[in-house]
Amino acid sequence: MQADLADGPEGTIACLTLPARTEAIYAGLQTLLAQPPLAHLDNNLRGAAELALAEALNNIVEHGYAGQSGDIDIEIHQEKDGLFCQIHDAGRAFPGGKLPKGIFPDLKGELPEGGFGWALIHAVAEDICYERCHRRNRTAFRIRANQDEAIGQTI
């Protein structure tokens, strides 16, 4: 895993600005996955990064902008032992100005069809932070190279 990361130089940054629409998120993720630093990663780390980014971005489209138009700025930095991802948007703030706790829904009783998004981000990402500044949201997290270890700590 470390060797794969070494294929791309530490410090490589990918930046992308997307309109806040579900189809644009899909296309944007494909663009990001095809270029460094994501393109160089092994499948495990790449899958975790794609999952965390997809959940965070779709959450912004559905709840942050909630049908309003606007942009989302994404930055992905390659670090020595993983990725640092930073997202800026001008949608609504998180309720209470805090990140969702990210607790997986209970599967007893009627099966839930939603509520998994932020729980999945908490499960695959670390150092998750959120701040609201000048009517903009900044969400950031790290995806560590050793994913199995990260998941082991979560469960």
Added chain:
Amino acid sequence: MEITSELRGGLLAVTVMDNRIDAAGAIRFKEDMRQIIETPSARVLLDLSNVTFLDSSGLGAVVAVRKLLGEARPLDLAGLTPTVQKVFRLTRMDTVFTIYPVLEDGLKNAS
């Protein structure tokens, strides 16, 4: 979304040909599956071996299909790729669905 299906005895074997079930495709997946499962069968086996990415919306759509089928008509899964498997494991949905390593295993169990 491209989905193929084949009736084998009492089992409807359904294969998703696309490589993603995500927020952009989840509603379409649910609608396509709604039509496919109109074919009567005792069970439905969903082959996800081509799907390399499934997010929470995709997972919600699979759960919705399970609910459409009802208690009497089980939805089993087969061929989960590593990232898809991770989503099922983390959400503990792997404890809710019967999951076969490959489609053939699920088909054997049908007889």
